Amino acid sequence: MTKILIIEDNELNRDMLQRRLARKGYDVVCAIDGPQGIAMAVDCLPNLILMDVALGDMDGWEATRAIHANPKTATIPVIALTAHALESDRQRSVEVGCVDFETKPVSLPDLIEKIELHAR
Numbered sequence: 001m002t003k004i005l006i007i008e009d010n011e012l013n014r015d016m017l018q019r020r021l022a023r024k025g026y027d028v029v030c031a032i033d034g035p036q037g038i039a040m041a042v043d044c045l046p047n048l049i050l051m052d053v054a055l056g057d058m059d060g061w062e063a064t065r066a067i068h069a070n071p072k073t074a075t076i077p078v079i080a081l082t083a084h085a086l087e088s089d090r091q092r093s094v095e096v097g098c099v100d101f102e103t104k105p106v107s108l109p110d111l112i113e114k115i116e117l118h119a120r
Contacts, residue, residue, distance in 0.1 A: 001025065001026070002026050002027065003027040003046040003047050003048075004021060004028050004029075004046055004047065004049070004050060004119075005037065005040055005044065005046040005049045005050070006021075006030045007030075007033070007034065007051050007052060007055070008030065008031075008050070009032055009055050009056055010052070011032075014032070017050065017106065021115075024112060026115070029044055029046065033055055033056060034055050034057070034058030034060065034062060034063035035058060037049070037051070037067075038073075041067050041070075041076060042073055045076070047076075048076065048115055048119040048120070049064075049078045049079070050081055050102075051064055051080055051098065052081050053080050053092075053093070054082065054083070060081075061080075061093070061096045064078050064080075064097055076120070077099040077120060078097065078099060079100045079101065079111075079114055079115070080100070080101045081102050082101070083103065084103070089101070099118045100114045100117075100118060102114060
């Protein structure tokens, strides 16, 4: 079963994504901020991470860089999630090592397609 780590500080977004992905058969775990997400990535070694880019003190780009800097988690694919559909956000996501980008509100069919494409 594909394990997905969602790193999202908004409780409603986190809960909605977790429930919808679990119904599709994914094993889903969640973190509420960057530091917790980095620790959980090491502990549970998910197949893929869904990373909110606006996380507060440590943004999703910084958390992604930290995850990819650790040899244990360096190869875990990260899909950036953001409410901003700006090309600069998409470019920044690529620069920090995200494999893909999805805007909020999330289109579940599009997200599932990206998960299936990138999950290791």
